[in-house]
Amino acid sequence: MTTQTKPDNATHWSTRSMAEAAGISATSVRRIWKAHGLKPHLAIPRSLYTDISFMDEHG
Structure with a gap:
């Protein structure tokens, strides 16, 4: 669940929201x-990962 989904109201799971x-x-x-x-x-x-300008700046 941690790697395959994300919460509706956030960019990533917190321990509380996942719990x-x-x-x-x-x-x-x-x-x-x-x-x-x-x-x-x-x-x-x-x-x-698909944003070329991001990859240029972050490797």
């Missing part, structure tokens, strides 16, 4: 994300 959507605690979300190396707040939106 609410998944029906688990925020602590469980933190543990799962840590175990899988997920950091949604650091992800670059896919639309930027």
Whole structure:
């Protein structure tokens, strides 16, 4: 869910919003994300990968 969807009202999942959507605690979300190396707040939106000017500036 973290990598395949995004919340309706934000650019990325927070531990609280993911916990609410998944029906688990925020602590469980933190543990799962840590175990899988997920950091949604650091992800670059896919639309930027196709933006040539962004890629020129950011490699």
